[in-house]
Amino acid sequence: MTISTALRPVTGLNRWWISAPVAGIALGVLTNLAQGGLPGASNQIANSGAVWCVPAFTAGALAAAARMALRKSVLAGLCTTIGLVVGYYGYAEFGRDGMGSAFWPLVWLVMALVSGPLFGAAGAWWRRGHTARRRVVGLAAPAGVFGMESIQYTWVLHYAPQAWACAAFLVAIPLLMARHHKERALTLLTALAFSGIAYAIIELPLQHVSA
Numbered sequence: 001m002t003i004s005t006a007l008r009p010v011t012g013l014n015r016w017w018i019s020a021p022v023a024g025i026a027l028g029v030l031t032n033l034a035q036g037g038l039p040g041a042s043n044q045i046a047n048s049g050a051v052w053c054v055p056a057f058t059a060g061a062l063a064a065a066a067r068m069a070l071r072k073s074v075l076a077g078l079c080t081t082i083g084l085v086v087g088y089y090g091y092a093e094f095g096r097d098g099m100g101s102a103f104w105p106l107v108w109l110v111m112a113l114v115s116g117p118l119f120g121a122a123g124a125w126w127r128r129g130h131t132a133r134r135r136v137v138g139l140a141a142p143a144g145v146f147g148m149e150s151i152q153y154t155w156v157l158h159y160a161p162q163a164w165a166c167a168a169f170l171v172a173i174p175l176l177m178a179r180h181h182k183e184r185a186l187t188l189l190t191a192l193a194f195s196g197i198a199y200a201i202i203e204l205p206l207q208h209v210s211a
């Protein structure tokens with residue numbers, strides 16, 4: 001069984017408006033806990049925006065697997081990313097020493113409002129896209145975000161292990177999740193293009209904000 005056919009409708013998934021934010025909150029808390037707890041370079045995984053896009057993509061794909069409308073995949077992705085922000089910064093506030101300034105929580109909340117629907121739709125397009133173009137674009141979205149972070153780790157932060165790890169995800173996602181060789185090649189090429197576009201749109205402005 002391939003990954004592209006592994007997702008099946010889940011009992012109770014119609015209650016996505018409950019399960020999506022709850023899963024997001026739990027994962028947000030988990031990533032906060034993982035910071036400082038993971039060994040070596042893998043610790044950076046807990047601080048990765050690309051990793052946070054995966055739950056929204058998964059929520060959208062699961063909603064599509066349950067034959068829900070596209071708008072529900074979009075909303076499931078949105079609820080998941082909002083839950084991630086709430087869980088992460090909620091635990092920072094009440095489980096640690098406080099989250100500090102509200103600036104970065106607000107920045108991540110704004111990004112969640114944009115990325116959640118986009119990656120929810122991407123998951124749906126990959127899972128139940130009626131055309132090869134939609135499947136390619138949907139799968140290239142999460143791969144491209146990992147490519148964006150690989151660029152960031154290489155050229156700005158100079159974290160070689162993290163850069164290689166993100167590059168591995170950039171390649172592995174199309175290879176493992178696309179349906180056939182042509183789709184894998186097209187997805188990888190599209191993801192490479194997305195990597196550069198996302199870096200210019202997201203990472204470069206954030207560098208100026210944090211400077």
